[in-house]
Amino acid sequence: MVIKMRNKYMKIQEDLAEHIRKGRIKPGDLLPSENELCETYSASRETIRKALKMLAEDGYIHKVQGKGSIVLDVSKFDFPISGLVSFKEVSKKMGHRAKTIVQQFGKILPTPELKSIIQVAEDDELWEVYRIREIDGEKIILDKDYLVKKVVPYLTKEICENSIYEFLEGELGLTISFAKKEITMEEPTEEDRNFLDLDGFHSIVVVKNFVYLDDASMFQYTESRHRPDKFRFVDFARRK
Amino acid sequence: MVIKMRNKYMKIQEDLAEHIRKGRIKPGDLLPSENELCETYSASRETIRKALKMLAEDGYIHKVQGKGSIVLDVSKFDFPISGLVSFKEVSKKMGHRAKTIVQQFGKILPTPELKSIIQVAEDDELWEVYRIREIDGEKIILDKDYLVKKVVPYLTKEICENSIYEFLEGELGLTISFAKKEITMEEPTEEDRNFLDLDGFHSIVVVKNFVYLDDASMFQYTESRHRPDKFRFVDFARRK
């Protein structure tokens, strides 16, 4: 178990989520009222509400004033790949035979283009890593990573073959806090054609990822270039 | 002004957001501490925290325990088209000369495929609306909408030429509460080729939208088919 549950409201959230996933409370039904949950978990109402708010954000329930919390059909919202999820996490979920090939690994000085994307000085070195993701024997994704060396002083090819994220968070103790993601379509470049099994495809899905640390400084830029047939992005949105 | 600000925490959130947007507090700076803000706004700490939480979710600030709330560079996060945004809202923002052509309008009985997507009975009629979106004279997007007639008893071609969302929320008083969005790439169909200016493009970005009402029942399914060169999706994500 990776997820720690030090806090009361997290435990409550996990417990309720478990109930919903296991189908002990059925979609369409109402959750017990907040006051009832206060008694069940021996917690104050604000604490219960915090747990319910997280469940709502994750698409487990929907709250209606004066009525209650409606349980949603979680099975409908399969594979919410929204948010920050690394390839390793995704491929684990999908159960595919996935493989990563580190195609390029080294240090570079920022090109003018990179300098405008990541906010770094002229002489701030960057790690440049190209990784090819193979699923069921086909080269599907090309990941181009750029990391600020000042923040990540140490990196090896072996680490890149596993998960860079795991290394950064586990070994280096860095806290990745938020990211901006941008999805567009592009013509495949020469590079794409060389590294990927593009067959007859005439376009590439480009996911640009701007990753920030806890102190709100950007330290990583990733360009994920996907063969279009294997790409899928799911998002759960609430109207404000 | 569309947004109502009945609540204290919303007013505080709006006020702080305004300060940040106007640059009165600069990116990288810290917001006043929560206790200071309590005094400034004569509010309790939980109320201030609720306002700050919303600012954090919208990407205005980033909170660090023991340190404070760092102001982010909002101008970096341009066009957050994430969430539920209708074509009319988007085209207004973009300032493009946009036009909508209602290509098809009528009532149908659900095909087996539609029945499995929207949960409706065999004899529940659906509105079927095809709309073509023209930007700068080019046919870029094909929107295929299916709405449950039991929920939307009345609809006209004229309404579809404007915004269906505005009509549903304004006139009918329906509350759209959440949606699941799915982005994939497909080969263009015969339909796509007929209705859109596809030129040499060999793929189509398909955005499937499953829209739910306040009572957690699905009432609309929309398939938005975009020419790939004009497509862009932006998402702001936080690591949990």
Add this chain to the structure above:
DNA sequence: AAGTGGTCTAGACCACGCA
């Protein structure tokens, strides 16, 4: 009218960053 969720308060203690 009763019960639900939504907002707000005042106060307490904890975990973390920094000097």
Add this chain to the structure above:
DNA sequence: GCGTGGTCTAGACCACTTG
């Protein structure tokens, strides 16, 4: 050790849905 944000409490009143 101080000040920061993070969690939790108990109680109050409001807004909304339903019988």
